[in-house]
Amino acid sequence: MIEFVMPSLGADMEDGTLIEWKKKTGESVKRGDIIAEVETQKGLIEIEVFDEGIIEKLLIQEGTKVPVGTVMALIKPIEVSLETKKEKPIELHPIEEKITEGIMQETDREIHIKASPLAKKLAEEHHIALSHVKGNGPHGAITREDVERFIAQQETIKKGAAGNVSVAIEKTETPTDAIRTAIAAAMSKSNREIPHYYLEKRIDLTKALAWLQEENDQRKVQSRLLPVVLFIKAIAKSLQDFPDLNATWDNGLKPKKEINIGFVVALHNGGIMVPAIHQADLKTVDEIMQTLNDIIPRARAMKLRSSELSDGTITLSSMGDGGADTVFGIIYPPQVAIIGFGSISEQPFAENGMLGIRSMVNATLAGDHRATDGLTGSQFLNLLARNLQKPESL
């Protein structure tokens, strides 16, 4: 059985309130389907599933606030359901399951579950089916701590359900306040735990902007590109050679396969959202522009999907034109680097003994010194600068 848990949508998220199930018991789901809408500090988020199967049970009632990691639904994998079909017909009639109590009773399939003797004992004492507990021990075995955590989560849910009305979304703070709180939590954690180092590189954008203008002159106004698209693509391309910067830190460096660039979007009423541009290295500049056209308005409306909030592997903060010259970012944990682009401006530039005027930008890198050193960061910025000299190959 696959467990669908309340996802963590950032280092700052502790819990979320289930607003609505988008799937019913008995309905089939596939990877990428929206299973639920959850209210978080970052707005009403559509939560996606990453497995394929049939919804076996919805464990949490709408309106309930649950901690990150809480099992919210059980999904029967497709292949299992087919096997079961041979033995006996499965109940496919949607049943409005009345949650939580059900969790305590189911005891089947436990024989195949790896669990420590202490965990088994504790689970038995509390009448908990081990199939509902997520194992974090060796090879996914369930440890005593896992069971204890599960018990604590269930108590929180029960408390919430007991309060009936109080389980509805807490509207004590405005969305702007909630975002402020989320940013405060994430940035304080970053400043507390991450030893940052900072590097800056002046990059000549004359060629890139000339290429961009030529491109845009041939395009309809609706499909024009912004300079930031070139930054995103150049960063993604450069990161291919620097996997240690496209990573997370979780008791050690964990490089990520996909390059998902978290793009800082400033909200009109203050605060920021950082949706991820998935696999930016595999996208063309046009595809990146289309992605921006999609995610920026949704970020501002606070209507993002869970994967967009949780999949970022590095962050880009771009000031745009008219903004500050340089931005030194604070890393978004558990990521290990953030890249900043200041505003583009004309600057005197000396080359080969000649002085000229060029369009320049200050690119910065704040790196996690536990993960990488200044040399890596410096080499990365050099490659980024070189890649921006060849806009046609981005």
Place this chain on the structure above:
Amino acid sequence: MNEDEIKKNIFQLLKNIAPDTEPSVLKPDENIRETLGIDSFDALQFIIALNEKLGIEIPEKDYGKTTTLRDLLFYIMNKMK
């Protein structure tokens, strides 16, 4: 379309882009983007909206001629002639 009508359209389109602002209080020589806090992405959306609403295409090289309300109005009036 007369100047007032164009101005009305500009305000409406700016309001759509930056709903929390009040474009009608813009002074003729104020920088539109700075005053209303419009970033590069929103600025492009505004140019697209102008194109769709008024049929005016502003090439990139002319962006500098449209920074204030006065300049933008003048630019549009000229293009519409």
